[in-house]
Amino acid sequence: MTPARILIIAGSDSGGGAGIQADLKTVTLLGGFGMTAITAITAQNTLGVQGVHPIPTDMVLAQIESCISDIGVDAVKIGMIGSAQAAHAVADRLAQLDDVPIVFDPVMVATSGSLLADDATIAAFERLMAIATLVTPNIPELAALGGEGIAARFNTHVLAKGGHGEGPMLTDRLIAPDIVRKAWSNARIDTPHTHGTGCTLASAIATGLGQGLELIEAIERGRKYVREALALAPGLGSGHGPMGAPFGFHAYA
Template sequence: MSVARILIIAGSDSGGGAGIQADIKAVTQLGGHAMTAMTAITAQNTLGVQGVHAVPPEMVIAQMDSVIADIGVDAVKIGMIGSAVTAQAVAERLARLDGVPIVFDPVMVSTSGSALADEGTIAAFHALMDLATLVTPNLPELAALGGEAAVRAHGPALLVKGGHGEGRLLTDRLVMADGEVVEWEGARIETLHTHGTGCTLASAIATGLGQGMSLPDSIARARRYVRAALELAPGLGAGHGPMGVPHGFA
């Protein structure tokens, strides 16, 4: 197979900054082929989320079945899941895949502060963490999931994103499934335009895994990609605007 096939299970962002729109950009720029199973449609811009319409779980699974049966999958990225019922259905379908790496970004709140998952959906994340190769929470999401020990009890590697930390230097910390720790430190990029950072990072990591890269190497490239995208933010909208689209990373 000449191109890595990446299945994205996530919600749509009408403003184009996050969600499936951001995922497709990242996968494409890194040389993968993006396929999607949309879990929700949002009315969203740089100022917030004005509306969410969940896609019925059976339609989410139908989208997954369609591309899995015909095109195949080399890696999966899970973002906004929509509902607890959808989370369980997606987990049951993914359990039938054999040896495919899964990156789970446990989306709960948008960059603007809008809630994208209720308590029941967050509770249902356990089924997805049981299957994941890597879980990528930011600091508030990690706390909502019960902390590092609670996530690692499900078996995946854990990437704790430091963007919500304080200070000029931020640290992203990877805890591998075997307990090995790898850390990356970088200066904070001062910008309001951070919409889609988590989505983009997780999709970029999934692309690397689908291309046969190791987990640390996939994360290292994904971090470089996101930092370049932040530097290229075009300044759109009156709030937390989208990042730019860097080239030359494939």
């Protein structure tokens, strides 16, 4: 059986907890085949981001074209975008795809608090939201993008993640252009090792969509995967460490 082909457009995390590294782990453990278009190289660990080097836009597009033209693509996950120019160019290219689900995780700030997108790049996120099947902002990102109304404005689905909320229970809400379709609440997992949660969830959902799952099914499996990964965090580093790798998670598939 041919695995679902998942194109990951995102930045590299040298510490391995988030970005391309987390995306590839997730896609592989969920039975997909991951391909990458790296948008930026970061010097990063559990304590923060020490340096960012954006990849030139033409090279980002060349990576995308190499994957699409030869191997093909069943779903796309977009994470960190290195520049506004890259955001516009990626949106132009992906708009040419036919019936390929796109999951956009609007990365602005790393778990450590380090800025990963400037104002111009965040403004250019509108182009990516307009072509996305699903946008997965956390609470601060959703506020910066314009609130829950972005679902109707860009005719997309928004998974408003509650991980930055207060209290012992956290709620994620799936917002369609006209209604809240579904909400999920779970007890907070008490751990500082949350680096890469957003990347991992978006990649898990994209993999599910590429495998033919309906949107809600893909979200539910992705949430279960992330919660198990949080519970398995190995405690690496002195700050916000990476999550664990739930080998054998196929039992949930």
